[in-house]
Amino acid sequence: METSKLKKFAQHARRSLIEQVSNKLKLVLAQDSAARRENPKAVAEIEKRIFGVSGKYTDNCTLTTDDSRRQAQLVERVAYIWFNRFCALRFMDVNRYTRIGVVSPAEGQFQPEILAEAKMGHIDEGMVDESARQRIFTLLDGKTPSQDPQAEAYRLLVVAICNYWHGSMPFMFERIADYTELLMPDDLLSGKSILAYTREAMTPDVCEDVEVIGWLYQFYISEKKNEVFEGLKKNKKITPENIPAATQLFTPHWIVRYLVENSLGRLWMLNRSDSRLVEQMDYYIKPPIDDKSGPESDFLRISSPEEIKICDPACGSGHMLTYAFDLLYAIYEEEGYEAAEIPSMILKNNLFGVEIDERAGELAAFALTMKARAKQRRFFRKQVLPNICVLENIQFGEGxxxxxxxxxxxxxxxxxxxxxxxxxxxxxxxxxxIRPxxxxxxxxxxxxxxxxxxxxxxxxxxxxxxxxxxxxxxxLSPKYHVVIANPPYMGGKGMNGRLKVFLQEYYLNYKSDLFSAFVVRCSELGTERSDIGIMSPNVWMYIASHERLRTFLTEDCALYSLVELPLTGFKGATVQICAYNFSNKRSPNLKGGYIRLVDFKGADEEMSDLTKKAIADSNCGWFYRASVKDFWKIPGRPIAYWVSSELREAFQHFPRFSEY
Known part of the structure; x- marks a missing residue:
């Protein structure tokens, strides 16, 4: 997917929406505003969020530092809510999941289809209640005075549609009857409106895959991420509210496939050796058959696809889970399940996501819902919600x-x-x-x-x-058969004090980076013999501070696949990346497949092609077969830091990987 246009749009949209919402906030809070007369409860809610329980805005009031911070947070939140909704509606319009274009015009038209139809007297009774319908018609007929009747009518239509979708997707479309509606941007119909730019960026081509929503989110918060990193240079620690912006990193699709196919795909192929699922898994590394012991026999037993539980404990916008959905759908089909029931069964039984970022969690749930709807046109009627948990702070007062x-x-x-x-x-x-x-x-x-x-x-x-x-x-209980994640990366320099103390207390041997602790936690979330897939920096293979993690992956567990990229291999990261799978049961003699691409150049497409070539041709020169216990004997592993100091002398004569 070409993302440069999406990045430009998302960054512009954030700045534009923040400015528009800020201006609208000033108008709403003015002492003589129409909003105070017509929506006093909503205005009171805004004042409470900015000034606290007893605060109230006056035209000449001076904001304290805390007031300003809370006001900025309110504006940021509302701006993103509308960005989220507009992008979701556009995606559904393009894919014809809506009955009528809500933000998109009919072919050959300029105004949104729903407004054009309303002007002709047609408003869907099932989507817009009678009270709203009458208000819209009186505006468009000129019976209700308005400076811009079409704009006002369209705003009412958008609110009504968002409320309609609340029934099917409450995570994305919270019912609007409060300050969110008051602070909706005014300009939605002009050629320079946020909706015009949304339509221009979210073309039918890019909306073919729901991953566009994840890209948009990463780009939307990219400027805030830059601000956080600039703060790090001044020794400002990353506070909890900034962790999502600092650590959000959209996983390239080919790496998602690599991790999912070598965890979920591997689990299924071990249980169904004759499955044709292998035909659609380009990144699956088949376990070798040992001449003495035959096929791999010590694996997790699964009797039906309904049993499989898959978790992404740092799910972001759900990219790992949406591809897992695709593989699961193929598995259910192969097992003979009714096609109309498969999407609901996958969302109910198989996929689980955990996230600290409310926005990303909403997108993950939306992405899975769109996956289900693409497979079953009546899915919205089933009222099935994805298993996405956004962790909330929960505090109890004294007594x-x-x-x-x-x-x-x-x-x-x-x-x-x-x-x-x-x-x-x-x-x-x-x-x-957190370990409950x-x-x-x-x-x-x-x-x-x-x-x-x-x-x-x-x-x-x-x-x-x-x-x-x-x-x-x-x-967060250990019940999953597959755990996959692109966990947050954060060294000790960026950690806030409480996070650093937490890692010191509960992850002492893995405290040097957040991703290291997450690797261990992912293993704990799995049942015995579960399959884990991780994308992380490759530093755990090279530096002394990660010696315990190396031991964990190759001695306590069984690292059975790995692909290591050059610095250019993933343009979204500023460090070298590797993707790997392991079983959380010790199996030193388990044969693995390891791919080393550090001496090649290129980005996603080149790395994807090289990985597929290595998997298809084990003699290519950058693919290695070895037992887990011999992973460190692979040419190219650094001599300076081995699993333990006792092994250094034994390994120092192995040639370095340089000729490829």
């Missing part, structure tokens, strides 16, 4: 849990349960690295959901927080 436990019954609240309820106080900082103490999450949730607290107002709020904490803990 709050004590009163709740007394009401529910103290016997249920074991020490591990009480600890778990406190573990999500900084979920936005620690994310999936409780092990019987599902049973505890079932018991608590059966308790009636509806008549206890204050206990109800505590009850909801307890259930939310437990549901988050359930996502």
């Amino acid at each position: 709050e849990l004590k009163e709740y436990m007394n009401f529910i019954g103290r016997d249920l609240f074991t020490a591990p349960l009480q600890t778990t309820l406190r573990q999500f106080e900084e979920a936005d900082n620690f994310g999936s690295l 103490d409780i092990t019987d999450v599902e049973e505890t949730v079932r018991v608590l959901e059966s308790r009636d607290v509806s008549g206890k107002l204050f206990l109800k709020a505590t009850h909801d927080k307890v259930l939310q904490a437990l549901r988050q803990a359930d996502y």
Whole structure:
């Protein structure tokens, strides 16, 4: 996918929307504004978010530093909400998932199709309620005074459509009846409006694949990412709210395929050796057949596709999960499942994502929904929501849990349960690295959901927080057969104080970089013999601070595939990258396949081609077959830092990889 045009659009859209929302905010908060007369509750909500519970805006008020920060956060949030919605609506328009073009004109027209139809007296009763329909018609008929009746009518149509899609996709289209609507950009119809630029960038060609949404998000936050990195140069640590911008990195599609095909694909092929799934997996490295012991026999047993649970604990906008959807669909088809039921079954049973960034989590859920809709045209009617968990901070006030436990019954609240309820106080900082103490999450949730607290107002709020904490803990329980991730990369220099202390306490041997701790955590999230796929910097193979991770991957676990790229191999990263798969069960004699591309030049397309060539031709010169215990004997591994100092002398005579 050509992304330069998308990048230019997303960066322009962010700046433009922030400016428009900021200007709209000033108008809304003015003392004599129409918004104060017509929507006093929404204005009060804005003031509360900026000034706190008791604050109120006046024309001559001076914002404190905290007020300014909260105002900037509010503007940023609203700007992105509308960017998200406009892009989602455009994607659905292009793919004809909407009944009528909401942000797109009909062929040969200039105005959005839904507005053109409304001007002719046609508004879908199923999508726009009667009250809104009447307001729109009176505006367009000139019966309601307005400076720009078409613009006002169109705004009402957009709000109505967003509310309509709330039923199918509440994660993307929150019901609009508050300040979000008040702060909607005014210019939506001109040739220089945000929608005009959206249509220009999101052409039918780029909307053929839902990954366009992920690219747009990465580009949307790219300028904020640059700001965070500039702050690092001045020794400013990365705060929890800036972790997503600092660590968000869209995974190239070929690497996604490599990781998923050598984890999910491998798991299925080991269980169904005669499966034709292999025919569509260009990056799958087939396990070699040992002349003495025959095919690989020590693997996780799966009896049906419904059993398979796949997790991406740092899912971003869902790129790993959407390709896993494609492979799973082929698996279900091969097993003879009814085509109309497969998309729902995949979303219900198989795919799970965890994320700390609310925006990215929304996009992951949207991407999976679009995948399902592409396969089943009536999917929206099924009301099936993807299993995407955006981790929230959950805090309990002093004495709050004590009163709740007394009401529910103290016997249920074991020490591990009480600890778990406190573990999500900084979920936005620690994310999936949190290890819940409780092990019987599902049973505890079932018991608590059966308790009636509806008549206890204050206990109800505590009850909801307890259930939310437990549901988050359930996502972070070790139950997955496949775990795949492009985890966040962050060295100690960028970590905020609390994150550094957390790693020191819980990931002592892997504290030098966030990705290192995530590798271990991904392994823990899997059941025994599960398959893990990771994309990360390649430094763990070379430097002393990652010696324990090297031991973990090649001795405690079984690193059975790896492709190592040159610095140019992934233009989105500023470090050298590698992608690798391992089993979380020790298997030193397991035969693996390893690809070394560090002496080649090129970007995604060249690396993809070289990888496929290596997999197809093991004699190509940059593909190595070796048992896991002999991974470090592969030519080109550095002499300076081996798995342990005792092995250095043994390995120092191996030739360095230089002739390729």
